[in-house]
Amino acid sequence: MNESNQHPIGELLWQPDSAAARKSNLLRFINKISDKFKVNTDYKSLHRWSTDQSPLFWAEIWEEMDVLGDRADGDVLENPGAMPGARWFPGCRLNFAENLLRFRDERCALIFRSEGGGETRYSYRELHREVARHAAMLRALGVAPGDRVAGYMANIPETVFAMLAATALGATWSSCSPDFGTRGVLERFAQIGPRVLYCVDGYRYNGKPYGILDSAADVAAELPSLERVIVVPFLGTAPDLPDDARFTLLEEVLAPHGAAEEVNFVRMPFDHPLYILYSSGTTGAPKCIVHGAGGTLLQHLKEHRLHCDLRREDTLFFFSTCGWMMWNWLVSALATGCTLVLYDGSPFFPRRRSLWQMAGELGITVFGTSARYIAACAKAGLNPGGEYDLSALRAVLSTGSPLAPESFDYVYERIGRNLMLSSMSGGTDIVSCFVLGNPLMPVHRGEIQCPGLGMAVDVFGEDGPVRGERGELVCTRPFPSMPLGFWGEPDDSRFLDAYFSRFPGVWTQGDYAEITAAGGMVIYGRSDAVLNPGGVRIGTAEIYRQVEKLDVVLESLCIGQNWSNDVRIVLFVLLREGAELTEELQKEIRRVIRENTSPRHVPAKIIAVPDIPRTLSGKIVELAVKNIVHGEPVRNTEALANPQALDHFRDLPELEEN
Numbered sequence: 054m055n056e057s058n059q060h061p062i063g064e065l066l067w068q069p070d071s072a073a074a075r076k077s078n079l080l081r082f083i084n085k086i087s088d089k090f091k092v093n094t095d096y097k098s099l100h101r102w103s104t105d106q107s108p109l110f111w112a113e114i115w116e117e118m119d120v121l122g123d124r125a126d127g128d129v130l131e132n133p134g135a136m137p138g139a140r141w142f143p144g145c146r147l148n149f150a151e152n153l154l155r156f157r158d159e160r161c162a163l164i165f166r167s168e169g170g171g172e173t174r175y176s177y178r179e180l181h182r183e184v185a186r187h188a189a190m191l192r193a194l195g196v197a198p199g200d201r202v203a204g205y206m207a208n209i210p211e212t213v214f215a216m217l218a219a220t221a222l223g224a225t226w227s228s229c230s231p232d233f234g235t236r237g238v239l240e241r242f243a244q245i246g247p248r249v250l251y252c253v254d255g256y257r258y259n260g261k262p263y264g265i266l267d268s269a270a271d272v273a274a275e276l277p278s279l280e281r282v283i284v285v286p287f288l289g290t291a292p293d294l295p296d297d298a299r300f301t302l303l304e305e306v307l308a309p310h311g312a313a314e315e316v317n318f319v320r321m322p323f324d325h326p327l328y329i330l331y332s333s334g335t336t337g338a339p340k341c342i343v344h345g346a347g348g349t350l351l352q353h354l355k356e357h358r359l360h361c362d363l364r365r366e367d368t369l370f371f372f373s374t375c376g377w378m379m380w381n382w383l384v385s386a387l388a389t390g391c392t393l394v395l396y397d398g399s400p401f402f403p404r405r406r407s408l409w410q411m412a413g414e415l416g417i418t419v420f421g422t423s424a425r426y427i428a429a430c431a432k433a434g435l436n437p438g439g440e441y442d443l444s445a446l447r448a449v450l451s452t453g454s455p456l457a458p459e460s461f462d463y464v465y466e467r468i469g470r471n472l473m474l475s476s477m478s479g480g481t482d483i484v485s486c487f488v489l490g491n492p493l494m495p496v497h498r499g500e501i502q503c504p505g506l507g508m509a510v511d512v513f514g515e516d517g518p519v520r521g522e523r524g525e526l527v528c529t530r531p532f533p534s535m536p537l538g539f540w541g542e543p544d545d546s547r548f549l550d551a552y553f554s555r556f557p558g559v560w561t562q563g564d565y566a567e568i569t570a571a572g573g574m575v576i577y578g579r580s581d582a583v584l585n586p587g588g589v590r591i592g593t594a595e596i597y598r599q600v601e602k603l604d605v606v607l608e609s610l611c612i613g614q615n616w617s618n619d620v621r622i623v624l625f626v627l628l629r630e631g632a633e634l635t636e637e638l639q640k641e642i643r644r645v646i647r648e649n650t651s652p653r654h655v656p657a658k659i660i661a662v663p664d665i666p667r668t669l670s671g672k673i674v675e676l677a678v679k680n681i682v683h684g685e686p687v688r689n690t691e692a693l694a695n696p697q698a699l700d701h702f703r704d705l706p707e708l709e710e711n
Contacts, residue, residue, distance in 0.1 A: 060498055062317050062458050063569065064466050067474065067496040073447075076274075077492045079359045082117060083151035089113075090378050096493055096503060097572060104509040104530055108133065109139065111507060111533060112349060118354040118388075120217040121155060122320060122347075130531065134556050137549070141324040141532035142347055145182060146346055147661055149327050149346040150184070151318040152354075153387040157181045160365065161392045168257045168398030169289065175210060177390070180217075183210075183315060187218035188301070189310035194249060194281055197222030198319055203247035205238060205269060206375050207231055207256045207396040210301065211285045213384055214253045220327060220346070223319040224248075227341075230376035231256040235268045236691040239275055244341050245540050246278035251303075253285050254292035254578070258620050259399045262288050270295035277365035281306070308676035323347030329540055330378055330481045333668040334692035341540035341549065344484045348533035352485040355506060360421060361448065361475070362492040363389045370394035371421030371450065372408060375669045378481045379452065400426055405433050405482025406440065409468075413441030421450035424460060425671060430707070431463040432607065438468045450490065451593045452477040455576045455673060457598035458499035475503045478526075478564065478576050482552070487526065487562060488574045513556060514567050523590065525580055526566040527559050535560070565592045582675040584613040589653050593675060596624065596654055599646045605632045606642070608665045611656060612679040614708065621684070623708065624656035626663050634661040660707050664698035678702050 074080055079096075087094045090109070092102045103597035105109040108129040115124065132139050156177040158164075163180060165173040175183065196202060206212040208229055214662070216226045227245055229238050231253055242250070250273065255264040266284070271277055273295070282300045286292055294300040299597050327346035331339040357363045369386050370393075373379040375379030386393060394415060400408050400422075409430075412420050427449075430437070437443060449464055456476040464474050466653045475490025478501060486500045487510050498500060504510035509530035511518050555561040563579040577583075577592020584591040593611055600609045608627040613620040628634065639659045647655050666674050669692065677687045681702045690696035 058464055060458065062258075062499040062575075063571065064498040065495055066461060066498050067470075067472065068493070069473065069492055070471070073563055075495050077362050079362065079366065079491070079493055082359055085117070086113065093497060096491060099561065100504060100506055103506045107123070107509075107530060107532070112353050114355050114507070115142075118351070118358060120147065120350065120354070120435055121152050130160075133531065136531050136560065137535065137553065140324065141531075141533045145323045145347065146320040147323065147347055147350070148221060148223070148318040148320045150217040150316070151200060151320070153385065154181050154184060154316065155388065156390045158323060160386060160390065163210050163213065163393050163449065164368075164396060165265045165395045166414060167209075167396065167566070168260065168402050170182065173210060180213075180387075181316065183214045184217045184221065184354075185313040185316045186307055186310045187214045188221045188316050189313040190307050191218055191222060191224070191249065194306075196224050196249060198221055198321060198325075200224045200249075201245050201247040202226055202249045202468050203242050203245070203251070203561075204375060205231060205233070205250060205252040205272070206227035206285070207253045208373065208380060208395050208532065209253070209285070209287060210395065212251070212375055213395070216384065218316075221316050221318050223325065225326045225329060226586075228375040228380070229475070230374035230669070231263070231265045232258070232374070232694065233376060233692060235271045235524035237334075237669060238272050238319060240338055240689070240691060241341070242272065244275060244338070245329050247276065248278060248280055249604055250276075250279055250282045251285060252282055257288070257398055259402050264288065266292060266295055270297055271301075273297055273299060282660055303696055307349050309573055324537060326537060328381055328484065330381070330484060332481065333670065333672065334689045338689065339692065340551070342481060343537040343540050344534065345537050348535065349484055350385070350388070352381060352483075352534035355390055356382075356486060356489060357386050357389050359490060359506060360486075360489050361390050361450070363419065363513045365390040367391040367418045368394060368416055368445070369419045370396070370415075370417045371419070372396060372400055372423070372426065374693070378484050381484055384422070391419040397529040401429075404439065405430070409435065409437035409441055409443070412437070412446060413443055416445040418445050419448045419450065420446055424451050424456040425454060427451055427463065428457065428601065431460060431467070432601075432604070436467045443469055448475060448490070450475045450477060452479075452486075453670075455578065455594040456599070457594070459602060461498045463495070480562070482536065482562065483532075483534045487528060495572050497569070497573060498646060500571060500575055502573050504574070510574070512566050513559070513561075517558045520568065523565060523567045523577060523592070524578070526562045526564040526574075527556060528562070529559050565590070579675070582612075582621055584611065584620065586613065586622055586653055591622075591654055595650055595655070596622070597645060599649045599654075600624065600626065600642055602645060603642065605629050605638065608673075610665050610673050610675060610678060612675050612682060614658075614682055616657070621657035622654070623658045623660065625660050625662045625665070625678070625702070627663070628661055634659065660705060662698075662702075663700045664695060664701060666696070666698035667694050668692055669694045682708060
């Protein structure tokens with residue numbers, strides 16, 4: 054691939070400071086493993102050992118992270134040759150919430166901000182007390198191990214209290230954000246049968262309040278398992294509760310438990326269901342992905358402490374809603390004792406710079422967001438590093454979609470030069486990462502730094518591993534955060550089909566990727582959205598990053614349209630207000646794509662649309678558009694944040710032309 058601008062892909066952009074590297078958690082761990090197991094003192098050697106000797110590695114993680122729980126004698130990994138089927142830490146018992154609530158001092162645990170203004174803080178001591186009250190309340194309501202507690206909640210402290218209280222009792226937590234419509238919530242919660250539902254009365258976005266209690270009443274009416282709906286006021290006025298005896302205000306049901314100070318943590322087996330997360334559901338009912346407590350805990354501890362180098366003095370922020378797995382990932386960082394920043398609302402309200410202003414005011418040290426947000430900041434011409442004091446910031450984390458090389462440039466030019474830019478990739482499927490950042494390794498333009506420790510990540514072609522080529526991102530050996538299966542599926546048929554049908558015995562993630570010469574990785578998009586004109590596989594991200602270099606193009610979406618016994622590329626563009634898709638602009642788009650990729654990447658058709666359809670978690674949906682274009686049904690528009698956007702792709706006359 055050609056790269057005509059001044060920064061080539063793979064260019065070295067950042068090197069870790071030697072003093073900071075010497076103090077890092079990861080280097081200390083490497084030296085420990087080197088002394089104990091005679092492993093070379095470099096990351097690649099440690100990673101190789103962590104996958105070749107994975108039971109030893111994960112046992113060391115348990116010890117290094119001082120996991121609270123009962124470690125049984127015997128093997129760490131049972132049935133190690135099976136994938137799926139391997140079982141981690143059989144006989145061990147632990148409680149996820151107990152590990153996140155290990156601190157009970159005055160250090161700040163949570164800082165909450167929202168569009169509504171103001172700020173709320175909780176110390177670790179106060180957090181523990183709030184969870185104790187909620188746990189006592191849930192126990193009085195009959196919640197027991199194995200029950201499901203659900204949240205139809207904004208990203209507020211009460212959501213954290215509820216999750217920790219439920220999991221402290223051995224219950225399983227599942228959540229949707231309040232912008233999910235009635236049908237979207239029911240398609241998820243109806244499958245899992247929650248006993249208790251936490252629900253906000255509404256939320257704010259872009260300065261507007263949106264009440265959701267009518268939607269919550271409709272949801273409750275179709276959930277026969279539901280015994281209580283606990284309403285958390287968030288809009289600032291006393292809400293009018295639905296005419297349903299199950300609905301109760303939080304303070305009313307919490308009041309009898311105001312004196313609770315201790316949490317009676319119920320220790321459960323390592324693979325006890327902790328979370329139920331959901332696939333996007335754009336091709337049918339969302340899959341209910343079940344994650345175990347022990348695997349989630351170990352994986353998150355490893356990623357936070359070693360890959361992000363988190364410690365007590367850090368302040369961590371990740372822009373997320375409770376409908377995205379990054380909320381679960383963020384909250385796990387309580388186990389490190391750092392301060393978490395929660396934010397609810399639009400990232401661009403009341404000003405486009407709001408989150409960066411918050412980062413400066415709060416001294417955020419690790420700032421996490423989506424690749425799309427970073428691209429939007431660049432498009433808006435924001436200069437956070439020049440406008441705010443970001444001197445405390447040492448790392449920027451990005452996930453959700455591939456981070457374009459131009460976004461790497463933007464971070465280092467406009468946010469800060471001395472930052473570890475950690476592009477991350479994994480997902481809801483594993484509630485964690487396959488590839489991510491590393492405080493000991495350099496950052497190369499357009500590349501994710503490294504595979505995660507203990508994760509046997511590879512790239513497969515049709516016949517197995519490939520080097521210097523693009524293919525399927527896979528994991529070839531068992532890992533603890535592999536999901537337990539899909540809720541309510543007795544034979545695991547859909548689970549096996551989703552992850553193990555392509556390469557039996559090997560986890561296939563569904564990402565189109567390449568391992569780089571530096572040992573990192575480039576993600577080119579979802580495999581199921583890969584274009585195939587003339588039999589050549591092209592990742593959609595390759596086209597997006599070229600098109601969106603143009604200031605006039607806000608966003609784009611491309612598909613492969615079946616045409617004349619082949620496939621042709623069709624590119625849809627969302628232009629700035631007032632701009633038109635002229636012949637000159639089309640020529641410029643094609644030129645930029647041709648010169649920076651190849652002639653095969655050049656779209657046969659370019660069509661302007663007024664909106665780009667997205668999932669509720671903000672990801673564009675190429676497959677739904679492809680189905681519309683080919684006259685096929687889109688089975689689940691409730692999975693979309695803006696389903697009306699699909700109407701713009703129906704019956705386009707341009708798609709009938711040569």
